[in-house]
Amino acid sequence: MIERPITDWLPLTKKEVEKRGWDEVDVVLVSGDAYVDHPAFGTAVIGRIMESEGFKVAVVAQPNWKDDLRDFKKFGRPKYFFGVTAGCMDSMVNHYTANKRLRSNDSYTPGGEAGFRPDYATTVYSNILKELYPDVPVLIGGIEASLRRVTHYDYWKDQLMPTILADSKADLLVYGMGEQPLRELLKLVREGVPLNTIRNVNQIAYLQDSEAELPSDKGWETVELASHEVCLQDKIRYAANFKIVEVESNKWQANRIIQKVGNQTLVINPPFKIMDEKEIDASFDLPYTRLPHPKYKTRGTIPAYEMIKFSINMHRGCFGGCSFCTISAHQGKFIASRSEKSIMKEVEEVTKHPEFKGYISDLGGPSANMYRMKGKDEAICARCTSPSCIHPVICSNLDTSHKPITELYKKVDAHPKVKKAFVGSGIRYDLLVDDFNKNNKDNNHDEYMEQLITRHVSGRLKVAPEHTSDDTLRVMRKPSFKYFKLFKQKYDKISDKHNLNQPLIPYFISSHPGCEEADMANLAAETKDLGFRLEQVQDFTPTPMTVAEVIYYSGVHPYTLKPVFTAKTKEEKLDQNRYFFWYKPEFRSLIRSRLNKLKRPDLADRLLSNPKKQETRVEKKMGKKR
Incomplete structure (x- = not known):
């Protein structure tokens, strides 16, 4: 561990507060993650923003919630409010597998040790704070709060849940990436406006008495969802709600959403427009130590930190809109890209780390190759209500040039202290296939592929075709598998040209809505024919605020309200x-x-015949010796 003054971190203890000479704390942040002062960890970002706005901030990381509440009381009553987050993951996804088995580790805890946060952490923490300090406002945020902001299906309880505001008793919720609404909230709080009375800031949600009038000073139009009580009785109405929420979450000029919950009304204000370059740079350029807090040095490494400590996140957002993914629901579908200057500044910071050996583990983002991609005509984007810019086809208004990211890769390569900079994040391979991406007239995606394969693959490249069945892929909002085959041909051609043995590692999902058993057998046969022996296996998990979750619960697609088959039982x-x-x-x-029972003996023959012969052929193809 690097020896630095303890005051370089946000305070985790009362003693650290006193070392700063503070008599009180303005805001206390409570998090389900260990405190890592790095821009990849939300608590650090939020804390550093508050600090940059002149607020005195302290952090309560992974407090004991079971039998001793002293962690929640150690800083006393904050001047303004408590901020609560479950951490970088939904606590239920963090705790349980797709089969609802309890995980034995937690990547956001020192030593990877499990058991340091509760189920439904946001709700548990908020309720404790409300019991201890009933008159202090509580602001909740992070991915758990964000994706549970309306009526949602909870896979782990197997029931429909109301907005997390109802169960947590929190006063205010910030959804999505929180920098923009947070700065507005801090400005109002500094001016003396109590947090629990703020109503006119974008990208927040709150509950109010149903008899109360909605604020009108912003001039927002209002869309009403079917109430929580109606959703409990009518799965189709619940499914129809989702389409409204997704459309409004992705619009530049969105409407306010309301939903009745008992005798209260949930109000969700429209989101901010995506951050511009200056705004996102400001978030990443804050004075992070880029290190875990020193208190953890005797408890072992934090796996999530070890994974990203030499990585660079170049942008946020994803315009893929995949049915099973929460990225666009939380980060938005429009891409917020950092400037080259900010990225290169972070590269320089990474190279100063005493453990740095010359290798950057990831130059990436949610989808690694979407950097600087945006609409050619912003007026068209402003009117768009589509949840995806590339499904079922690539939007003609989308600039899919890979030139900016290729040039950035080259600049990172040229840094004298960087031996290799890898791309560890998954790429959208469909953006690199000529037959699918017809927007890119100058073929700079070919140059990108050459640069990627020859300079930035660390042994293997991750891609996510997810399935082979066109029917299932349409439900997933993913392109036809034929485009993966074309990408693989292109990838293999470049690899052979440079005598490289860097296998593709494809990711697939089983039991996704729209997938029949025969579809999975065909997936196995098709990938076998391509030379893959699949080891990266993911069973579908219905997470809140996704199309796939809505289908899993309701049985219908939220956009068509037509039935979609979903495997549900353990068998x-x-x-x-x-x-x-x-x-x-x-x-x-x-x-x-x-397969005989399914009357598909053809698939059985294709899948099971001559396994040894198939294995030999595949190994020879991949350049291995038996």
């Missing part, structure tokens, strides 16, 4: 998942039996 999920492991002897007879 149905297992029947789909086992096809990933066609090469394991213990599954062969069962797979053949299942």
